[in-house]
Amino acid sequence: MLERIHEALKRDAVDEALALAQDWVAQAPDDAQAQRALSTTLAQAGDVAAALVALDQAILLAPEDAGLHFERAALLLRSRDNDAARDALGQSLGLDPNHLPSYLVQAQIALARGDIAEAERLSRTAARIDPEHPRLAALDALLALRGGDADRALALASAASAKVTDDPQLLSVLGFGYLAKRHWAFAEQAFRRVSELLPDARALRPLLAQLAAAQGRMGEAADLVAPLLEDEATATAALRRVGGLYALQAGRTDQALEQLRRALAAGPDRAVLQGLMQLWRERDDRDEAQATLEAALATHRDAGDLWAARLALETPGTAEGEQVLERWLGAMPDFVPALETAMFQRDRAADLEGAGRFAARLLELQPAHPAAGQFLAESLLAGDPDAAVNRARAAVAAQASEETRTPMRGWLGRLLDRAGRPADALAQWRSLHAEFGANRLALPVLAPAPDAGWPALSTPVPGTGHPILLWGLPGSGIERVVDTLAAGPMLRDRFSDQAPADPLAAPASAHALRDGTLAPAQLVEQWRAQLPARGIADGNVIDWLTWWDNALLLALRPHLPEGLLMVAVRDPRDMLLDWLASGSPVPLALDDPDTAAAWLAQGLEQLADLHEQDLYPHLLMRLDGVLDAPAQLAAVVGQALGVQLPPPPPAPRRMPPGRWRAYADLLAGPFAHLAPVAARLGYPDA
Numbered sequence: 001m002l003e004r005i006h007e008a009l010k011r012d013a014v015d016e017a018l019a020l021a022q023d024w025v026a027q028a029p030d031d032a033q034a035q036r037a038l039s040t041t042l043a044q045a046g047d048v049a050a051a052l053v054a055l056d057q058a059i060l061l062a063p064e065d066a067g068l069h070f071e072r073a074a075l076l077l078r079s080r081d082n083d084a085a086r087d088a089l090g091q092s093l094g095l096d097p098n099h100l101p102s103y104l105v106q107a108q109i110a111l112a113r114g115d116i117a118e119a120e121r122l123s124r125t126a127a128r129i130d131p132e133h134p135r136l137a138a139l140d141a142l143l144a145l146r147g148g149d150a151d152r153a154l155a156l157a158s159a160a161s162a163k164v165t166d167d168p169q170l171l172s173v174l175g176f177g178y179l180a181k182r183h184w185a186f187a188e189q190a191f192r193r194v195s196e197l198l199p200d201a202r203a204l205r206p207l208l209a210q211l212a213a214a215q216g217r218m219g220e221a222a223d224l225v226a227p228l229l230e231d232e233a234t235a236t237a238a239l240r241r242v243g244g245l246y247a248l249q250a251g252r253t254d255q256a257l258e259q260l261r262r263a264l265a266a267g268p269d270r271a272v273l274q275g276l277m278q279l280w281r282e283r284d285d286r287d288e289a290q291a292t293l294e295a296a297l298a299t300h301r302d303a304g305d306l307w308a309a310r311l312a313l314e315t316p317g318t319a320e321g322e323q324v325l326e327r328w329l330g331a332m333p334d335f336v337p338a339l340e341t342a343m344f345q346r347d348r349a350a351d352l353e354g355a356g357r358f359a360a361r362l363l364e365l366q367p368a369h370p371a372a373g374q375f376l377a378e379s380l381l382a383g384d385p386d387a388a389v390n391r392a393r394a395a396v397a398a399q400a401s402e403e404t405r406t407p408m409r410g411w412l413g414r415l416l417d418r419a420g421r422p423a424d425a426l427a428q429w430r431s432l433h434a435e436f437g438a439n440r441l442a443l444p445v446l447a448p449a450p451d452a453g454w455p456a457l458s459t460p461v462p463g464t465g466h467p468i469l470l471w472g473l474p475g476s477g478i479e480r481v482v483d484t485l486a487a488g489p490m491l492r493d494r495f496s497d498q499a500p501a502d503p504l505a506a507p508a509s510a511h512a513l514r515d516g517t518l519a520p521a522q523l524v525e526q527w528r529a530q531l532p533a534r535g536i537a538d539g540n541v542i543d544w545l546t547w548w549d550n551a552l553l554l555a556l557r558p559h560l561p562e563g564l565l566m567v568a569v570r571d572p573r574d575m576l577l578d579w580l581a582s583g584s585p586v587p588l589a590l591d592d593p594d595t596a597a598a599w600l601a602q603g604l605e606q607l608a609d610l611h612e613q614d615l616y617p618h619l620l621m622r623l624d625g626v627l628d629a630p631a632q633l634a635a636v637v638g639q640a641l642g643v644q645l646p647p648p649p650p651a652p653r654r655m656p657p658g659r660w661r662a663y664a665d666l667l668a669g670p671f672a673h674l675a676p677v678a679a680r681l682g683y684p685d686a
Helices: 002-010 014-027 032-044 048-061 066-079 082-090 100-113 116-129 134-146 150-163 168-180 184-197 204-214 218-230 237-249 253-266 270-283 286-299 304-312 319-331 336-348 352-365 370-381 385-397 402-418 422-439 478-484 508-515 520-530 550-559 572-582 593-613 630-641 659-663 668-680
Strands: 468-472 542-544 564-569 618-622
Touching: 002 014, 002 032, 014 032, 032 048, 032 066, 032 100, 048 066, 048 237, 100 116, 100 134, 116 134, 134 150, 134 168, 150 168, 168 184, 184 204, 204 218, 204 237, 218 237, 237 253, 237 270, 253 270, 253 286, 270 286, 270 304, 286 304, 304 319, 304 336, 319 336, 336 352, 336 370, 352 370, 370 385, 370 402, 385 402, 402 422, 402 572, 422 572, 422 659, 468 478, 478 564, 478 630, 508 520, 508 550, 520 550, 550 593, 564 593, 572 593, 572 659, 572 668, 593 618, 593 668, 618 630
Parallel strands: 468 542, 468 564, 564 618
Antiparallel strands: none
């Protein structure tokens, strides 16, 4: 329908286009595109007021569509002089080639149609007639915005606003310019002034609500759309969606539940579903959740998000869950997420035949599907290792992007290990490390122990909190400890883009302490000073460190005696093998196993010194044998702290304890570096 309308407009068959648009709106009154097409057609017919009404209705149907707001601004450029607009469209430019309003109106219509090139051509022509006309400046500002040049748009609109004050059109363009620059407060100021100047600015309310929400004022955002939601004429599903989400974020759960439920009734939406699921969980209202989702599924059987939400209400592996999954597969037999869910559920139920069947179907639909390719290779491993390896190599080769191929190559190495091919596995892992080594961090150089010995461990000051510093070398499994402690005041921000800029951020601080260029008290003071900004007010924190050096004890012993160092450790040779196979949380370069082993040995020697000499309050967590057993891992970590912890969520399996022995010949040199410290830590020679 839209193409037919645009084709008629290009032929100047306005009456034909208008009839088509009106028919479309009659058939689909809740379709924003239909209302948009009607607005464009009415504008070309010269009825700007009616065009604004249709466009406002489109905005109510799709309040987050920025393009609609652009078109509204274009219509506003004409709304102050409807007679002139109609006259302009009625005139022939051949009779009056210097009639500026005609060019401006035609350009604005082209802009509404999305024909930017034509709008720019008409603007250039108009500029030859009156380059200083404020309406032309506003049009050019809109064109600049559509072209992504917000700075030029703001400059043009600001200059024109100085000549024509309190003009809604120019203020609208200014608002969009600030919006594009993410200057929320300035954009809000401009649009609030527009709403004051226009008698009916209902369509601006969703935009003002969006700006309030962008500034964290969720309650105000909800209040702005509330009057529109109380009127059935304006309470569209899209407005109920945004209004419900604003209310949810403002903590108005009853209001959010009502609006999101009604939004869902109009059609499935992921954000709406997520909001509803959160509310139902908080209220522990499974019955309402089930009834609401079943009602939605009755009319939207092909909505995958609805089925996924409905399945999430059931416990995996139960008869009820299996029944919902069967219904999902019956409704959407070739839907990839449904097949993936079925494959994983069959795998968890130890139904290898069923899982294999779903994996094969997934590969028919998506020949490069990573999980399905992995599963089929894994399913062959016990009976035919060679076939498993061939299948795995084919699955890796099928990946089109490096983003998916890289983790698949790491998995291939681990499968080669389990297939009894340690040499091939080692070659696979080394190739990965060599390929990405240039983008990884150099191994930090450790500082030597102080010549004068360690400062005295001072007495903790009451009321200063009990901070925990958490650390583990590559291959130690420290990430699983972090997962286990996630319910506490755990800070992972050192591994993110928001890492604090304190002295514990860089290994160079250890050397600065050692040579005296960093005062020990200053290190602890700067660390403490950053805690409030990281969300810690009382000093009770678990701070996951990216590195450790015993030289830090020069500061911690005298100035943080109340601290506790928690360290994860395994058999050093298993740690090296795990580092080779799975990498590490800190992306350290592993240029070759011999260099990595020598560096790993230095770090573990420092740890052994700290442990044997009891240089600082610490807990040594030995994770051998529990890394892949969530309940046992939680028991080990909880016992160390004297608390009871829930098991961490499942994670990919790691190299089993003692697996290093299969590589004793291949890695004889690196393991020789690690043997002495392994003995110090209590691990057997062989």
